Amino acid sequence: MFLHGYGGQILDGTWETITLALLSLLVAFLLGLIGASAKLFGNFLFKGLAQAYTTLVRSVPDLVLMLLIFFSIQMGLNNITDALGLPMLEIDPFIAGVLTIGFIYGAYFAETFRGAFLAVPKGQLEAGKAFGMSDWQVFSRILFPQMMRFALPGIGNNWLVLLKATALVSIIGLSDLVQVTQTAGRATASMFLFISVAGFIYLALTTVSSIVLWWLEKKYSVGVREAHL
Template sequence: MLFHGYETQILDGTWMSIKLSLLSLALAIAFGLLGALCKLSRNPLLYRSAQCYSTLIRSVPDLVMMLLMFYSLQIGLNHVTDRLALPQIDIDPFSAGVVTIGFIYGAYFTETFRGAFLAVPRGQIEAGTAYGMSRLLVFRRILFPQMMRFALPGLGNNWQVLVKASALVSIIGLADIIKVTQDAGRSTMQLFYFSWLAAFIFLAITTVSSLVLHRLERRYNTGVKESRL
């Protein structure tokens, strides 16, 4: 048998990894856009805060950051509930995983978006303003579509790494594809086989993602001649 009786658990674990990755991506994009705008801001406080965020997070290994954020938040929450004589509140591993991965990769997305914003010709933004567009309209019709064209290659790369990084949630007890396949491998004494199965599932996810990203790149590059070396 292909899954040795673990079909349901593996399917659930795969869906858990996909759901975790997609929600983390949405959060990382939000953090990335906010961080990029802060780094491009003329406000020194916003700039320094974003600079500190992107530098610090990219310097600490993802595994260490996952452990620090999950366990330190739980310990801090336990101290608060103890002082207030409240029942203990356990942090949900899924929510913790989404927030942690989104926060980590938001730092990488910050640099991707910052470079993309800077690549948009300044004259087009000035032309939109001179035409009477509001700042929001300039962002929506001029800046964002062109920024996405420059950002998509970097976003695609970060997404692929984020999908693989989602495996880190297995260390905080979440039943993702890694934990499920490792448990199945130990139970059946076929750990090597189930490790290959997990690798194949991640390969399938990233392959489908590459096709979707390729279609998005074609959409945002409509009307732009592609140059090749």
């Protein structure tokens, strides 16, 4: 029998991993934009909060942060339900995984976006203003497209690391690819086989991601002369 009958569960776990990674990317992307904007354009308070966020997150291992965030949210919910006399609420592992990974990698995206924003020549923004563009038009037509071109290599790197970091959520009870393959390996005494399957699937996902990122870099580099060595 193919994969000792665990093929379907592995496919479900793979889809769970992909969905988790994409939603976490969305959260990280938004937090990264907010963090970068706060550092560059915010007042003293916002700059301080953004700096504290990126410094703290990048200084603590992902696994430690994941456990701290997961259990602190659960403890907070328990305190609220106890105070209101309500039944205890347990955090859904999938939602917890999305929020936790998104929060962690939002700090890395913030630094990526900050550097990309600074790389856009200020003269082009001033030229847009001189042509009568609104702040939103300057952002959407000049700043954001060029920022994305500068940020894409960093975004790609962060995405690949984030994708692999989804393996950590198995410790909080999510039936992702890693947990399913570990369970199958223990049940069939074929741990090496199933861990190899998990590794191959992650390799396939990162390969597809690299192709998509290459296409995006080409898309955002239209009209830009390539360097010739």
